[in-house]
Amino acid sequence: xxxxxxxxxxxxxxNYTDVKNGTGCTVILLPSNTxxxxxxxxxxxxxxxxALLAPDKHVQExxxxxxxxxxxxxxxxxxGVMKYLQEKNIGYKTPWxxxxxxxxxxIFDFNIRDSKIFPIAENAYYASTTAAKKxxxxxxxxxxxxxxxxxxxxxxxxxxxxxxxxxxxxxxSVAALAVVNAVGDILNEDGTILxxxxxxxxxxxxxxxxNCFFDKELLQTNSNTTLVVLVSNAKLxxxxxxxxxxxxxxxxxxxxxxxxxxxxxxxxxxxxxxxIKATVDMVAEIGIEVTSNAIRSAVKNAMSLFGIPSLK
Numbered sequence: 001x002x003x004x005x006x007x008x009x010x011x012x013x014x015n016y017t018d019v020k021n022g023t024g025c026t027v028i029l030l031p032s033n034t035x036x037x038x039x040x041x042x043x044x045x046x047x048x049x050x051a052l053l054a055p056d057k058h059v060q061e062x063x064x065x066x067x068x069x070x071x072x073x074x075x076x077x078x079x080g081v082m083k084y085l086q087e088k089n090i091g092y093k094t095p096w097x098x099x100x101x102x103x104x105x106x107i108f109d110f111n112i113r114d115s116k117i118f119p120i121a122e123n124a125y126y127a128s129t130t131a132a133k134k135x136x137x138x139x140x141x142x143x144x145x146x147x148x149x150x151x152x153x154x155x156x157x158x159x160x161x162x163x164x165x166x167x168x169x170x171x172x173s174v175a176a177l178a179v180v181n182a183v184g185d186i187l188n189e190d191g192t193i194l195x196x197x198x199x200x201x202x203x204x205x206x207x208x209x210x211n212c213f214f215d216k217e218l219l220q221t222n223s224n225t226t227l228v229v230l231v232s233n234a235k236l237x238x239x240x241x242x243x244x245x246x247x248x249x250x251x252x253x254x255x256x257x258x259x260x261x262x263x264x265x266x267x268x269x270x271x272x273x274x275x276i277k278a279t280v281d282m283v284a285e286i287g288i289e290v291t292s293n294a295i296r297s298a299v300k301n302a303m304s305l306f307g308i309p310s311l312k
Contacts, residue, residue, distance in 0.1 A: 004164040005175045006133040008231050008273060010034075013177065014131030015141030015162075016124065021117040022306055023109050025068035025077050026141035026162065027127040028177065028229055032090075035060045036271035037242035038103065041249055042264030046106035046225070048075045050267070055239040059101055063090050064128070065269055066104035067142040067179050067227050070118025078104040080124030105267045107181040107225040109145030111154050112306045137162045138301035139310070142227070146181035147308055148299060149196030150224060151258065152204055156197040159310035160186075163297025165290040172278045174232040176248075176290040180298035183224040183264055184256040185209060188296070195299040195311045209257065225265040226252060228294060230287050232271070234278040245270035247284040251291025 005011055010031025017024040037053045048066075052059050064081050068074035082100045085091055091098035127141070138161045139146075146160030160182065166175035180186065185196025185203070197204040230248055248268035252259050260266055270287065302310040 004166040005177045005231060007166055008173050008175055008233050010273065011231055012131035012133060013135035014127035015136060016119065016127040017140045017144050019144060022112055022145040023069035023118055024141045024144040025066060025074065025119040025124050025127055026179065027081055027124060027131055028065040029128065029131045030062055030064055030271065031273055034062050034271050034273050035238050035241060036062050036269060037238055037245050038267055038269045039245040039249060041260040041266045043262035045265030045267055046072050046075065047267060048078055048104040049101065050103055052101065053103060055242045059092055060238055061092065061101060062103065062271060063100045064102045065229050066102055066124055068104065068106050068119045069109040069142055069145050071106050071108045071110060073118040074106045075104055077119040077121055077124035078102050080121035081128050083121065084125050084128035105227045107142060107146060107179055107227065109181065112145055112147055112308060137164055137297065139303040139305050142179045143298060146179060148180060148182045149185050149198065151183050151209055152197045156199055156204065157308055158195045158198055158299065159302040159304055159308050161298045161302035163294045163301060165293035165297055167286050167290050169286065171276045172232065172234060172282065174230065174283060174286040174290055176228055176230040176294040178294035178298050179227040180295050181224050182226050182256045183261055184258045186296060186299045187255050187257055194296055198309065224263060226256060226295065227267050228291050229269045230271065230291060231273065232283050233273045233275040234283045235274045235276065236272040236280060236283065240280040241270040241272050243280055244284045244287050248287050248291045251288040255292040255295040
């Protein structure tokens, strides 16, 4: 159990894990006055309400984030988070009703298990009701069916999952939670392979990885996505959180290769709880670091599932 993301006051994380069917979802509940934005990369994203996070859109406050397995089917699970927040009278205030703002993003986890099962609203509601300051990492929640190193086929994949990282500089806290389901290998800080395409306990390596783009069908049959939610207690505008979300992808690139391919749907969410004065550049630079470390943490904490080996 850890509380890296929830070290920031008011943030809670809840997981629904279906080990039998290799899927799940993760809910991040946010304190009032949290604002944020996102940046979508790769050619195959699956998301809900992300257009609302553009800097020019009216709504500022975000109430929760849902990360889920089940590809586009899993997006319907957001209704469970909305139900929970509505019961708490939390949401964007209109003259008639409060509307919970719950952006959501999905990973494609059908390639390792029963494709008839995916998270539903009831599962996300459960994750919301059990959200707490301490939460589990690894092969849980939205990371249950995640895998990495699929550029040479899922039969060579290793287990992905959920990871976290945080850093504090003075009173400024920046933390990230990552759901790692990448087509690429996961890299150490020195560029060596931490986890990825594996054959007889040996990594297939960089040279062969670079040739994967010649086989479009191979990449397409092993669909992927990495999702990262970063929260800071900095006072940032919505436009500034969008800048942070853009620069978070430097952290993706430092820890995943290849990244942002035509068959990835990588999304970064950058959120601010508006407590501490800090420059956007400071938050962004720390954000890059904790993003890459959260991605590495996901494979370090993952457990073997469905015959897919883990780093452990």
